[in-house]
Amino acid sequence: MSANPVAAFGLTKRFGSFTAVEALDLQIGKGEIVGFIGPNGAGKSTTIRMLCGLLRPSAGRAEVAGFDVARQSEAVRAHIGYMSQKFSLYGDLTGRENLRFFAGIYRVPRREIRERISFAIAMAGLEGREEALVKTLAGGWKQRLALGCAILHRPPVLFLDEPTSGVEPQARRRFWDLIHNLAGEGATILVSTHAMDEAEYCNRVALIDAGRLVAIGSPGELRGRELAGELFELACAPLGAALEALQSLPEVIEAAIFADKLHVLLEKDANALSLPAILAGRQISAKAPRAIAPTLEDVFVQLVSRRESKRGRE
Amino acid sequence: MSPRRLFAMAFKESLQIWRDPRSLAVALLMPLMQMVLLGYGVSLDIKHVPLCVYDEERSDASRALVTSFLASGWFSAAKMLQSERAVREALDRGECIGAVTIPVDFSRVLASTGRAPVQAVFDATDTNTATIAIGYAKGVIALASADFAARWGAQHGLSAPRVGTIDLEPRVWFNEGLDSRNFIIPGVVAVILALVGAQLTSLTVSREWERGTMEELISTPVKALEVMLGKLAPYFAIGLFDAAFCLLSAVFWFDVPFRGSIATLGLTTGLFTLVVLGIGYLLSVRIKSQLGASQIALLLTMLPTTILSGYAFPIDQMPAAVRAITLFVYARYYVTILRAVFLKGSSLGDLLLPILALAATAAAIVWVAARSFRKRLD
The missing domain is CATH 3.30.70.100 (Alpha-Beta Plaits)
Structure with a gap:
C-alpha cells in the first residue's frame, strides 16, 4: 500500500487494439494539486476514470485513498469527488435540489447538511440563484456548483476532468482559487486541462501525450530542465x-x-x-x-516532437 | 441498502418527472386515451347484422317470415330488393352481410307439403361474423318453423306433436348478458398498464446516460439496487394511479360487473405494475439510448399483450406451439386474474397459479434488472 492518496503503477488501458493509456506511473501527495496536461485524446480522461473506479485497468494497478481501484472500487468511490468532463448535474433541478440530492447520496450527516449546502452555495457564488433551474445558469456557476456537489462529503481526493473548459476567463481564475482553498485544507487534487496556462496554477504538472506520461515536475522544473x-x-x-x-x-x-x-x-x-x-x-x-x-507550451511541444522523431527512427 | 440514498434517489426522480411535461403526459393522458379507444373500439359482439331481403312472393306468410327476422334483434333491414341480380350487387357493395330470398311459390309449397326452402346468402369475407350470422338465421328459421308447425298441426286436427321434444334451457354464467365488453375491458386494463408502464421507465436510465449525469452518479457510493428502487418508486405510484383510473372507469363507466375482492385486485395489480416497470427499466439499463429503449419497450409490450395475452383472442383457440409461447407472456396471467376477479369474483386461493406465475416473473425481472446495472463505463 502506498502512503500517497493517489498512486498508479504501470496503469494501462486498452480498448481493443488501441492503447489509450500506457504504463502510467503517478504519485500524488496529500494536499498536492497535480495538473494533468495534454491534447485531446491523450488519455487524460481515461486515466481519471480508471482512478475513479469507472474503468477497469487492462494492466497495472492504482490505489486511491489507500484502496485498490479495481478490487475496492466502492470504497474508492466513498473517498473521492469527481467532476466528469461533460457537465453532469441535473439541469431540470435547481442548484439547491442538486446539492440536496448529492448530500443524500453521499449520506452527509444530517446535522451538517444545512451548513454544507450553504457553504457550497456560497462557494459557487450562487446566493440568490439557488432556486433557479441549473440549465438556466451560466457556465461558471454550473462548474462551481458541480464542484460544490463533488465536495459535499469532504472527500480526501478530488478528480476534476477539464473543469474549466468552456468557462469564461474570470470564472476560471475564481475556480482555481477554490481548488487552492481545498488543497489548503488537505485535499489531494488531480485536475486535467488542455489549457497550458492553467498549468501554472498547479504544484506539479504531468504532461501526457498519446497515452504516455511524457514528463512530470513543478512548472519551474519543467521549464528549466527539459529544453x-x-x-x-x-x-x-x-x-x-x-x-x-x-x-x-x-x-x-x-x-x-x-x-x-x-x-x-x-x-x-x-x-x-x-x-x-x-x-x-x-x-x-x-x-x-x-x-x-521557455513557457510550458514550449516544453511540451519539444517533448512531443522528440518522441515523434524517436518513433520515426524506430 | 441505505434508506437515505433510496429516498434521495426517489425524490430527485419525482422532481424530474414533475418537471418533464412529456413523461407526465405519457403517464396521465395515455391511459385516458387508450381506455376510450380500446374500450369503445374493441367489441366482439355481433348485433343488428344488416340484412337484405328479396321477397319474390309478397304473401302474408313470406311477410311474416321477414318480420320474424327483423323482430329477432339480431338483424336489421338494410334494403328490400327486387331481383336476383340486386342481391348479388348488394352483397358486392357491402350494403348487407346476409341476403334472404323467399321464392315465389313459398306459401303454396309450404301449405301443401309442410316444407319450403328459403335461400340465405352470406358475405363470408369476415368468417367470424358470417358464422355467427348463419347461427342467428338458423335460430330465426327454427322458431318460425316451430310456430308454423304448431299452426299447421292445429289446422289439420293434430293437437300435439306425437314425438317428445327436448328443450335446451341455457343459462349463461359470469357474463349473463353475453356482453363481450365485460370480457374485453378487464383485458384492456392490462394492455394499457403494460404499454404505459414500460414506456415510462424505459427512459429513466437511458436519459441519464444521454445527458451525462450517469457518469457522475456512478462515481458516487450509490448502490445498483438503490438506483433501481429509487427510480421505480415514483413510477410505481404513477402506475398504480393509472391502474386505479382504468379499473374504476371499467366499473363505473363501462359498467363491467365487479364481483371479487379489492385486496386481490390490488395485490395482483401491484405485481403486474412491478413487472412492466421492471421491463422498461431493464431495457433502459441495457440500451442506454432513450429512443432505442422506448421503441423496444413498445414492441415488447404491445405485441405480446395485444396478441398473446388472450385479452381479445382466446388462448384456447391458438395452435399448440403458440399456446406454449403464451405461458411466458406475463400479461396473460394478469388478464386471467382480472377477468376472474371482475366477473367470477374469484378469491386469492382460486387464482394461486396465475398469481404465483406473476410473482415469479416480477421477481425474475427485478433481479435481472438490478444485476444489469453496472457502475462502470466499460
Whole structure:
C-alpha cells in the first residue's frame, strides 16, 4: 500500500487494439494539486476514470485513498469527488435540489447538511440563484456548483476532468482559487486541462501525450530542465513559409508558431543572429531574434516532437 | 441498502418527472386515451347484422317470415330488393352481410307439403361474423318453423306433436348478458398498464446516460439496487394511479360487473405494475439510448399483450406451439386474474397459479434488472 492518496503503477488501458493509456506511473501527495496536461485524446480522461473506479485497468494497478481501484472500487468511490468532463448535474433541478440530492447520496450527516449546502452555495457564488433551474445558469456557476456537489462529503481526493473548459476567463481564475482553498485544507487534487496556462496554477504538472506520461515536475522544473537548446522568439513574415524554412535547418531543433511570432529552439552553440539573413535569402523578412524564457507550451511541444522523431527512427 | 440514498434517489426522480411535461403526459393522458379507444373500439359482439331481403312472393306468410327476422334483434333491414341480380350487387357493395330470398311459390309449397326452402346468402369475407350470422338465421328459421308447425298441426286436427321434444334451457354464467365488453375491458386494463408502464421507465436510465449525469452518479457510493428502487418508486405510484383510473372507469363507466375482492385486485395489480416497470427499466439499463429503449419497450409490450395475452383472442383457440409461447407472456396471467376477479369474483386461493406465475416473473425481472446495472463505463 502506498502512503500517497493517489498512486498508479504501470496503469494501462486498452480498448481493443488501441492503447489509450500506457504504463502510467503517478504519485500524488496529500494536499498536492497535480495538473494533468495534454491534447485531446491523450488519455487524460481515461486515466481519471480508471482512478475513479469507472474503468477497469487492462494492466497495472492504482490505489486511491489507500484502496485498490479495481478490487475496492466502492470504497474508492466513498473517498473521492469527481467532476466528469461533460457537465453532469441535473439541469431540470435547481442548484439547491442538486446539492440536496448529492448530500443524500453521499449520506452527509444530517446535522451538517444545512451548513454544507450553504457553504457550497456560497462557494459557487450562487446566493440568490439557488432556486433557479441549473440549465438556466451560466457556465461558471454550473462548474462551481458541480464542484460544490463533488465536495459535499469532504472527500480526501478530488478528480476534476477539464473543469474549466468552456468557462469564461474570470470564472476560471475564481475556480482555481477554490481548488487552492481545498488543497489548503488537505485535499489531494488531480485536475486535467488542455489549457497550458492553467498549468501554472498547479504544484506539479504531468504532461501526457498519446497515452504516455511524457514528463512530470513543478512548472519551474519543467521549464528549466527539459529544453535541449536555447529558445528564441522571432518576428517574421510570412509565418508559414518561415516555419517551413527554419525546420529544414540543421541547427534548428524545433520551431513552432506562437500567436504572431515563431518560437525557435536552437542548438546551444548555434548563431541565432544569422537567422534573419538566411530567411531573407528566401524572400522572408525577419527581425532580430530575441532570447526568451521557455513557457510550458514550449516544453511540451519539444517533448512531443522528440518522441515523434524517436518513433520515426524506430 | 441505505434508506437515505433510496429516498434521495426517489425524490430527485419525482422532481424530474414533475418537471418533464412529456413523461407526465405519457403517464396521465395515455391511459385516458387508450381506455376510450380500446374500450369503445374493441367489441366482439355481433348485433343488428344488416340484412337484405328479396321477397319474390309478397304473401302474408313470406311477410311474416321477414318480420320474424327483423323482430329477432339480431338483424336489421338494410334494403328490400327486387331481383336476383340486386342481391348479388348488394352483397358486392357491402350494403348487407346476409341476403334472404323467399321464392315465389313459398306459401303454396309450404301449405301443401309442410316444407319450403328459403335461400340465405352470406358475405363470408369476415368468417367470424358470417358464422355467427348463419347461427342467428338458423335460430330465426327454427322458431318460425316451430310456430308454423304448431299452426299447421292445429289446422289439420293434430293437437300435439306425437314425438317428445327436448328443450335446451341455457343459462349463461359470469357474463349473463353475453356482453363481450365485460370480457374485453378487464383485458384492456392490462394492455394499457403494460404499454404505459414500460414506456415510462424505459427512459429513466437511458436519459441519464444521454445527458451525462450517469457518469457522475456512478462515481458516487450509490448502490445498483438503490438506483433501481429509487427510480421505480415514483413510477410505481404513477402506475398504480393509472391502474386505479382504468379499473374504476371499467366499473363505473363501462359498467363491467365487479364481483371479487379489492385486496386481490390490488395485490395482483401491484405485481403486474412491478413487472412492466421492471421491463422498461431493464431495457433502459441495457440500451442506454432513450429512443432505442422506448421503441423496444413498445414492441415488447404491445405485441405480446395485444396478441398473446388472450385479452381479445382466446388462448384456447391458438395452435399448440403458440399456446406454449403464451405461458411466458406475463400479461396473460394478469388478464386471467382480472377477468376472474371482475366477473367470477374469484378469491386469492382460486387464482394461486396465475398469481404465483406473476410473482415469479416480477421477481425474475427485478433481479435481472438490478444485476444489469453496472457502475462502470466499460
